[in-house]
Amino acid sequence: MPEWPSRLQWGVSEDELVAALARIFGQRAPTSGAVQLGIGDDAAVLAPSAASAVLSVDAAIEGVHFRFEYASPEQLGARAFRAAASDLAAMGATPTAALISLALPPSRREVILSLAEGLADAAHACDCPVIGGNVSRASEVSIHTTVMGAHPPSRPLLTRAGARVDDGVWVTGTLGAAALGLAAIQQGRESEDEFARFVQRWREGRAQLALGRELLGVATACLDVSDGLLRDARRMAIASGVTLAIDADALPLEPAHHRGAERLALDPLALALSGGEDYELLFTAPASFSPPWATRIGAVHASTNAPLEVRLAGALLPLEHLGHDHFG
Amino acid sequence: MPEWPSRLQWGVSEDELVAALARIFGQRAPTSGAVQLGIGDDAAVLAPSAASAVLSVDAAIEGVHFRFEYASPEQLGARAFRAAASDLAAMGATPTAALISLALPPSRREVILSLAEGLADAAHACDCPVIGGNVSRASEVSIHTTVMGAHPPSRPLLTRAGARVDDGVWVTGTLGAAALGLAAIQQGRESEDEFARFVQRWREGRAQLALGRELLGVATACLDVSDGLLRDARRMAIASGVTLAIDADALPLEPAHHRGAERLALDPLALALSGGEDYELLFTAPASFSPPWATRIGAVHASTNAPLEVRLAGALLPLEHLGHDHFG
Numbered sequence: 001m002p003e004w005p006s007r008l009q010w011g012v013s014e015d016e017l018v019a020a021l022a023r024i025f026g027q028r029a030p031t032s033g034a035v036q037l038g039i040g041d042d043a044a045v046l047a048p049s050a051a052s053a054v055l056s057v058d059a060a061i062e063g064v065h066f067r068f069e070y071a072s073p074e075q076l077g078a079r080a081f082r083a084a085a086s087d088l089a090a091m092g093a094t095p096t097a098a099l100i101s102l103a104l105p106p107s108r109r110e111v112i113l114s115l116a117e118g119l120a121d122a123a124h125a126c127d128c129p130v131i132g133g134n135v136s137r138a139s140e141v142s143i144h145t146t147v148m149g150a151h152p153p154s155r156p157l158l159t160r161a162g163a164r165v166d167d168g169v170w171v172t173g174t175l176g177a178a179a180l181g182l183a184a185i186q187q188g189r190e191s192e193d194e195f196a197r198f199v200q201r202w203r204e205g206r207a208q209l210a211l212g213r214e215l216l217g218v219a220t221a222c223l224d225v226s227d228g229l230l231r232d233a234r235r236m237a238i239a240s241g242v243t244l245a246i247d248a249d250a251l252p253l254e255p256a257h258h259r260g261a262e263r264l265a266l267d268p269l270a271l272a273l274s275g276g277e278d279y280e281l282l283f284t285a286p287a288s289f290s291p292p293w294a295t296r297i298g299a300v301h302a303s304t305n306a307p308l309e310v311r312l313a314g315a316l317l318p319l320e321h322l323g324h325d326h327f328g
Numbered sequence: 329m330p331e332w333p334s335r336l337q338w339g340v341s342e343d344e345l346v347a348a349l350a351r352i353f354g355q356r357a358p359t360s361g362a363v364q365l366g367i368g369d370d371a372a373v374l375a376p377s378a379a380s381a382v383l384s385v386d387a388a389i390e391g392v393h394f395r396f397e398y399a400s401p402e403q404l405g406a407r408a409f410r411a412a413a414s415d416l417a418a419m420g421a422t423p424t425a426a427l428i429s430l431a432l433p434p435s436r437r438e439v440i441l442s443l444a445e446g447l448a449d450a451a452h453a454c455d456c457p458v459i460g461g462n463v464s465r466a467s468e469v470s471i472h473t474t475v476m477g478a479h480p481p482s483r484p485l486l487t488r489a490g491a492r493v494d495d496g497v498w499v500t501g502t503l504g505a506a507a508l509g510l511a512a513i514q515q516g517r518e519s520e521d522e523f524a525r526f527v528q529r530w531r532e533g534r535a536q537l538a539l540g541r542e543l544l545g546v547a548t549a550c551l552d553v554s555d556g557l558l559r560d561a562r563r564m565a566i567a568s569g570v571t572l573a574i575d576a577d578a579l580p581l582e583p584a585h586h587r588g589a590e591r592l593a594l595d596p597l598a599l600a601l602s603g604g605e606d607y608e609l610l611f612t613a614p615a616s617f618s619p620p621w622a623t624r625i626g627a628v629h630a631s632t633n634a635p636l637e638v639r640l641a642g643a644l645l646p647l648e649h650l651g652h653d654h655f656g
């Protein structure tokens with residue numbers, strides 16, 4: 001026989017590993033109700049639902065999205081799940097089930113069960129059973145998470161394409177905090193008290209599911225800020241065929257943002273505009289909507305040559321100096 | 329700013345690449361009918377369905393499941409899709425939608441659109457729109473395919489756990505052909521005429537969707553043979569709590585199987601019993617069911633110490649000599 005490309009080649013067999021993973025996911029998500037068949041067969045089965053099904057897939061890849069020095073395996077698993085669930089939050093959907101495709105080298109076999117514990121905990125916290133998955137050998141660790149959610153058919157869909165002229169532009173939470181936390185970790189300063197809150201923001205990730213549901217039927221457009229405000233706001237503007245005018249003085253920042261950025265020799269404004277992985281919701285809504293749990297950062301204008309206009313103290317900012325072009 | 333872990337770092341921007349992929353998948357699967365929202369937003373949306381939803385995820389990883397020397401990128405993409413769809417075939421489900429998470433190094437950027445063309449063609453051939461996906465940088469190419477299918481709620485589920493004593497054991501198609509084809513490729517003999525059919529079997533992959541549907545309500549258990557007959561039959565036996573007695577003399581083989589195996593210095597029986605990636609359906613059914621499109625290879629017995637008993641010319645085969653223990 002030729003050397004056969006077995007799916008896994010290490011101490012425990014694939015079946016044993018799959019059984020251990022099935023226990024971890026199954027303990028927190030017993031088969032019941034909507035789940036007609038859970039982990040363990042060729043596929044899982046969900047009962048018919050009166051809701052529309054909302055589906056997204058997200059990847060977390062070692063060396064690209066995370067390193068094992070940055071957080072515990074449990075934290076890395078949990079934040080991978082939340083990053084995937086954040087796409088459902090941006091649609092106002094409620095997670096109903098997840099499938100997880102894990103790939104990893106045999107040398108990392110000690111972390112897979114811890115990653116799975118973190119994934120399972122985060123999924124359980126959203127009442128989202130992990131109903132299936134796959135495990136493969138690979139040269140680096142990666143986690144590909146498919147999340148399925150429910151959208152009530154009586155409500156209009158919440159997409160990134162509905163922003164209307166004269167709408168307000170809003171964002172939940174604070175911006176740039178996760179990027180600042182990651183920089184603190186990368187500079188070896190994660191144990192300093194003044195960075196604790198930022199480090200926690202990066203390590204935990206976030207999925208604003210409850211706030212996303214509040215936006216259904218109210219907001220005109222929404223997406224989650226995963227690649228930095230400028231980049232994601234530009235996507236919303238292009239999808240909606242409008243220009244988003246952002247007031248950089250209005251951006252919501254953590255109280256210690258400026259001081260923290262300066263200590264790390266980073267530009268506080270660039271962090272807020274271009275830092276990634278905040279997983280807050282950027283949305284547009286009619287002027288009549290003014291929620292206390294979000295910050296108004298601008299307005300929707302009729303489309304001009306530029307999808308984005310960002311002003312600081314009234315003056316237009318040259319976006320190419322803020323890392324925007326760097327991301328494409 | 330620290331070096332930011334951008335999702336992709338190469339010539340074209342991520343947005344341009346995503347747009348190119350969306351065109352490839354969208355051309356073959358226009359948004360209509362059940363697809364309320366396709367590729368391009370934070371998530372896709374499917375209309376409510378009266379059918380149960382059948383869900384599975386499968387991975388194809390460079391260096392583990394394939395090498396680019398083994399086939400064209402289009403073929404590799406298509407077989408990755410079919411391998412995922414094969415899990416739905418084993419449930420008797422009809423594919424309804426797919427999401428694809430692609431990861432690849434910048435040095436492979438020339439193949440991603442060809443991989444996507446192959447994936448899209450294979451999905452289109454199953455009337456299965458690709459409604460979402462993700463693209464990430466990674467150090468090797470991997471394709472993680474989530475497939476969703478429909479199960480008619482009036483029919484019982486078709487799982488691997490329902491085999492009953494005195495049922496017949498059946499398999500569709502032929503066994504060991506894909507493994508023989510892969511061996512021919514690995515030995516550099518793929519252009520020889522006598523291996524053409526085997527090489528094609530490996531390169532195309534397979535998803536026996538129509539035959540799977542024929543089994544709904546008739547077969548008692550089913551799975552797809554992806555890791556070799558012995559390994560997969562053992563899984564069915566354990567899940568069902570029975571012993572599967574297999575007659576090795578009855579295994580369906582390609583007419584040129586023995587000759588081809590000998591030319592490659594391989595054991596023809598080991599190929600048939602342990603060769604992987606045939607993607608045929610192994611199923612059990614009452615004695616009254618005798619379809620012309622499958623081969624009866626054994627019977628279901630009450631559980632003994634061994635989940636599997638394989639006989640050749642009436643004598644029990646020692647399975648540890650056939651690679652079975654090697655796989656777990």
